[in-house]
Amino acid sequence: MMSPDNPLQGRSCWIISDGKAGNDVQTHGIANALGLAITVKRIKPEGIHKLLSPWIGVSRGVRFGAPGSDFAPPWPDVAMSIGRLTTPYIRELKRRAGKATFTVILQNPKVSLKTADLFWVPEHDKLRGDNVITSLTAPHGFTEERLAKLRQTVPEYLSALPGPRVAVMLGGSNGDYTYSPAALERLERAIVALGEIGASLLITPSRRSEAAVVECARRASARFPGMFWDMTGENPYPHFIACADVFLAPADSINMTGEPCATGKPVYVFHPDGGSAKFARFHQALERHGATRPFTEQLSNLAEWTYAPLNSGAAIARQIVARYKTIQN
Structure with missing residues (x-):
């Protein structure tokens, strides 16, 4: 939560969303840390406006600024976007609203830094400038307060499981990493190794997890105590x-x-095949902080280590307030 001198507390905020869950986590994490009154503006450009984003303008069909449009005055005090598809909307809003709306772009859509008042990128991204702020991890909603409340209302199916409890988050192939047959074999051995040392396994897929990843994890964890979320309920x-x-x-x-x-708490990282220089910088930074370690399949016991928790949402919110005050003055 922000301090009482936060001038953005309670102000109106448009979150321009492309509907991707990972992107919404980041925008909402910052907006909630700022105490903003959020209105989500969903966008779904098609055709050339999807193909050429972020460099093309907003489609005329959106009727940006016209009465009755989803993007009509009164303009918000703050607007936030993430992803290349949302960038034309923040650009158009800045052009029309001017200084009435403080505009923030998360991540690096590779456009001019004049497109918004402020950019945030993770430290492993090389974008830098006078209106660019950074943090080690991406923003999210897991504040100290929220974690404390969640621990006060532990579901019975979790409290009944023997410790140690290991949360296994499943990813999926993307432009940098691939879950090849060899990677799936390594993932299966990793999960089995955790089970064989006596851990309860809390397994959750993501929307990117292909069927082969899910089935691999299900097969590997079948004989061990735990919970496997099937993405229902x-x-x-x-x-x-x-x-x-x-x-x-x-x-x-x-x-x-x-x-x-x-x-x-300890975070092991499973590496599928592939990677990139940007991902490598991210993981190296977390290892230097002491938060993560690469997972080894020859695991005989779970190591214990601690580090300063990383709550980037609050840290980014403080930087946004500082920049906002500078601009307003």
Whole structure:
């Protein structure tokens, strides 16, 4: 939560969303840390406006600024976007609203720094400038207060499981990492190794997890105590984050690697095939902080280590307030 001198507390905020869950986690994490009154503006550009984003303008069909449009005055005090598809909307809003709206772009859509008042990128991204702020991990909603509340209301199915409880987050292939047959074999051995040392396994897929990844994890964990979320009913992921003693995170997900680092508890990282220089910088930075270690399949026991928890949402919010005050003055 922000301090009483936060001039953005209670102000109106548009979150321009492309509907991707990982992106919404980041924008909402910052907006909530700022205490903003959020209105989500969903966008779904098609055709050339999807193909050429972020460099093309907003489609005329959106009727940006016209009465009755989703993007009509009164303009918000703050607007936030993430991802290349949302960038044309923040650019158009800045052009029309001017100084009435403080605009923030998360991540690096590779556009001019004049597109918004402020940019945030993770430290492993090389974008820098006078209006660029950074943090080690991506923003999320797992504040100290939220984690404490979650620990006060532990579901019975979790409290009944013997410790240590290991949260296993499943990733999926993307442009940098691939879950090849060899990677799946390593993932299976990793999960079996955790089970064989006596851990209860709390397993959750992501929307990117292909069927082969899910089935691999299901097969590997079948004979061990735990819970496997089948993506129906209430998502137990927040309780997994709050209640797990140790984590196994996928290297291919910035969010699922960074979020458990808010707990100060050990985070092992499973690396599928591939990678990139940007991901390597991210993982090296977390290792230097003492938050994560690469997972080894020859695991005889769970190591114990601690570190300063990483709550980037609050840290980014403080930087945004400082920049906002500078601009307003």
